[in-house]
Amino acid sequence: MTSASPPPPAYDPARGREPAAGTGxxxxxxxxxxxVGKTYPNGKVALxxxxxxxxxxxxxxxxxPSGAGKSTLLRLLIRDELPTSGEVIVDGADLARVPRRRVPELRRRIGIVFQDFKLLPARTVRDNVAFALEVTGTPRGRIRPAVDRALAVVGLAAAADQLPTTLSGGEQxxxxxxxxxxxxxxxxxxxxPTGNLDPLISWEIIQLLxxxxxxxxxxxxATHNAEVVTSLRRRVVALEEGRIVRDEVGGYHRED
Ligand SMILES: Nc1ncnc2c1ncn2[C@@H]1O[C@H](COP(=O)(O)OP(=O)(O)OP(=O)(O)O)[C@@H](O)[C@H]1O
Ligand SMILES: [Mg+2]
Structure with missing residues (x-):
C-alpha cells in the first residue's frame, strides 16, 4: 500500500488509556x-x-485435543477458577490477590466469547450489547455511542433491533x-468461537477477530479448527494433557 496515512480506526481500544511510560x-x-498448575477438587490435573x-x-x-486444558486455562484468566499453583497475571494484576469484590471490574478488562454465544434471547442485539455496560453503571449517555461503535465494528448496525433468535449463527x-x-x-x-458454525461462517468470524x-x-x-490454524501462520500454543508441548508460529501438527 502506498497511501500516505492509514484512515483512523473505526474503533480505538486504546482511547482514554494512559500512554505507556517512557518511549521505546x-x-x-x-x-x-x-x-501455573490446576488440579480440580476431584483430583483431576488439568494444567x-x-x-x-x-x-x-x-x-x-x-x-x-479434547481435555487438554484449553478451557481451564481460559477460565483462569477471568478468575472463574484459581490456579492450584503458580501465578496468573492479567494486565499487571496477580489474579489471586485481587479481592473478590474487584473481580467484576477485572473481567470487564477482558472480552469473552464462547462457543454457544450466551446471548439473552428476549433482548434485542442492541440490548444484549448494552446490557454489558448497564450492569456496570455506565451513564446512559455513554452507552448508546459505545454500543453503536461496537455494532459497527462487527457489521451489525442494521440488525440492532432484532432478537437473537432471528439471526444466523454467525450473526449471533x-x-x-x-x-x-x-x-x-x-x-x-x-x-x-467457531465450534457451532459452518466452515464459511467460521472464516468470517476469524476474519472479524x-x-x-x-x-x-x-x-x-482456543480452537479445534486445524484448517484455520495452519493457514493463518500465527502463534500457536499447543496443550497436551495439561502441558504446553509447543509454542511456535504456524502449524497444527496433530500427532494423532
Ligand atoms: N470443573 C471440573 N471439575 C473436574 N474436572 C474438570 C472440570 N473442568 C474440566 N475438568 C477436566 O479437566 C481436563 C481439562 O478440561 P478442559 O475443559 O480444560 O479441556 P479442553 O482442552 O477445553 O477440552 P475441549 O477441547 O473438549 O473443550 C479434562 O480432563 C476435564 O475433564
Ligand atoms: Mg474446552
Whole structure:
C-alpha cells in the first residue's frame, strides 16, 4: 500500500488509556502465567507447570485435543477458577490477590466469547450489547455511542433491533463479539468461537477477530479448527494433557 496515512480506526481500544511510560520501553505483557498448575477438587490435573506470556497486540491460537486444558486455562484468566499453583497475571494484576469484590471490574478488562454465544434471547442485539455496560453503571449517555461503535465494528448496525433468535449463527456470534468489545478490552479470549458454525461462517468470524486484533486488541483463541490454524501462520500454543508441548508460529501438527 502506498497511501500516505492509514484512515483512523473505526474503533480505538486504546482511547482514554494512559500512554505507556517512557518511549521505546518494552510493553507490559497483557497476560503472564508462571508455573501455573490446576488440579480440580476431584483430583483431576488439568494444567501443569504452564509458562506463557502474551505481548500486547498478539493473536494466539490455543490448540490441543479434547481435555487438554484449553478451557481451564481460559477460565483462569477471568478468575472463574484459581490456579492450584503458580501465578496468573492479567494486565499487571496477580489474579489471586485481587479481592473478590474487584473481580467484576477485572473481567470487564477482558472480552469473552464462547462457543454457544450466551446471548439473552428476549433482548434485542442492541440490548444484549448494552446490557454489558448497564450492569456496570455506565451513564446512559455513554452507552448508546459505545454500543453503536461496537455494532459497527462487527457489521451489525442494521440488525440492532432484532432478537437473537432471528439471526444466523454467525450473526449471533458477531453480537457476542460486539458485547465483548463494548468495554474496549485490551484482551479478548475466545473459547471455540467457531465450534457451532459452518466452515464459511467460521472464516468470517476469524476474519472479524483478526480485524479486531489489527485495531490493537490482543486475542487468545482456543480452537479445534486445524484448517484455520495452519493457514493463518500465527502463534500457536499447543496443550497436551495439561502441558504446553509447543509454542511456535504456524502449524497444527496433530500427532494423532
Ligand atoms: N470443573 C471440573 N471439575 C473436574 N474436572 C474438570 C472440570 N473442568 C474440566 N475438568 C477436566 O479437566 C481436563 C481439562 O478440561 P478442559 O475443559 O480444560 O479441556 P479442553 O482442552 O477445553 O477440552 P475441549 O477441547 O473438549 O473443550 C479434562 O480432563 C476435564 O475433564
Ligand atoms: Mg474446552
Amino acid at each position: 520501553a518494552a510493553p507490559r505483557p497483557v497476560l503472564t502465567l508462571r508455573g 501443569r507447570d504452564i509458562e506463557l506470556s502474551l505481548a500486547e497486540g498478539e493473536f494466539v491460537f490455543l490448540v490441543g 456470534q458477531r453480537t457476542a463479539i460486539a458485547r465483548a468489545l463494548v468495554h474496549e478490552p485490551r484482551l479478548i479470549i475466545a473459547d471455540e 483478526l480485524r479486531i486484533n489489527e485495531l490493537g486488541v490482543t486475542v487468545l483463541m
